[in-house]
C-alpha cells in the first residue's frame with residue numbers, strides 16, 4: 193500500500209491559543225484498534241482518496257485543538273510520520289477505546305482532552321467548540337456527541353483530572369465506554385445538523401463508498 197502522509201501540510205496546533213489556560217484542549221486521534229471488520233488492518237493507515245484515512249481526520253481535528261496526539265498500538269513508526277506525538281495503550285491486550293483515552297489523559301499537556309476516531313474522515317469542523325461550550329455550560333465531567341438517537345461515544349471532550357478515575361475503572365476490568373460514562377456527569381451534545389460528518393468506516397465496502405464522496409488528492 194502506498195503511503196503519502198508527508199505530502200500534507202497538516203494545520204499546526206502551534207498557533208497562539210484563543211483559550212485561557214484552564215480551557216486549553218489536547219486532541220487525541222484514537223487509532224489503537226485492530227480493524228478486524230476490515231480484515232485485521234491498522235484501519236487509519238488504509239488509503240482513502242489518495243492518502244491514509246487518518247490524514248483526513250487529523251486535518252480536521254488539528255485546527256480545533258491546542259495540542260494534537262495520536263494513540264496507536266501498531267506501526268508506531270508509520271504513525272510518527274504524521275508529525276504528532278504517538279503512544280500506545282498502557283493497559284495491554286486491545287482493551288478498547290477507553291484504554292486509548294486513558295493513555296491520552298495521562299499524557300495531555302492541557303486540562304481538557306478531545307477525542308476522535310481515526311476512521312471518521314468527515315468529522316465536524318466545529319466538533320470541539322460545541323463540545324467545549326456544552327461542557328462548560330453544564331459544568332460536566334465529559335461532553336459527548338450524538339446525532340438524533342445515535343450516540344457517538346468516541347467523539348468526546350473529557351477533563352484530564354478523570355485520569356485516575358478511568359485508571360481505576362480499567363484496573364478493575366472495566367472496558368465498556370457506556371458504563372464508564374454512566375459513572376460521570378455527562379452532557380450529550382446534539383449534532384443533528386451534521387449527521388453525515390459522523391460517518392465512520394469499518395469495512396472495505398464502507399471504504400469504497402466513502403472514496404466516492406471524496407476527490408482523490410495527489411501529492412504535489
Ligand SMILES: Nc1nc2c(ncn2[C@@H]2O[C@H](COP(=O)(O)OP(=O)(O)OP(=O)(O)O)[C@@H](O)[C@H]2O)c(=O)[nH]1
Nearest residue numbers: 222223224225226227228229286287288289292309
Ligand atoms: N487505544 C485503543 N483504541 C481502540 C481499541 N479498540 C478500538 N479502538 C479505537 O476505538 C475507535 C472505535 O473502534 P472501532 O471502530 O471498533 O475500530 P476497531 O476496533 O479498530 O475495528 P473492529 O476491530 O472492526 O471493531 C477507533 O478509533 C479505534 O481505533 C483498543 O484496544 N485500544
Ligand SMILES: [Mg+2]
Nearest residue numbers: 225226227228
Ligand atoms: Mg472495535
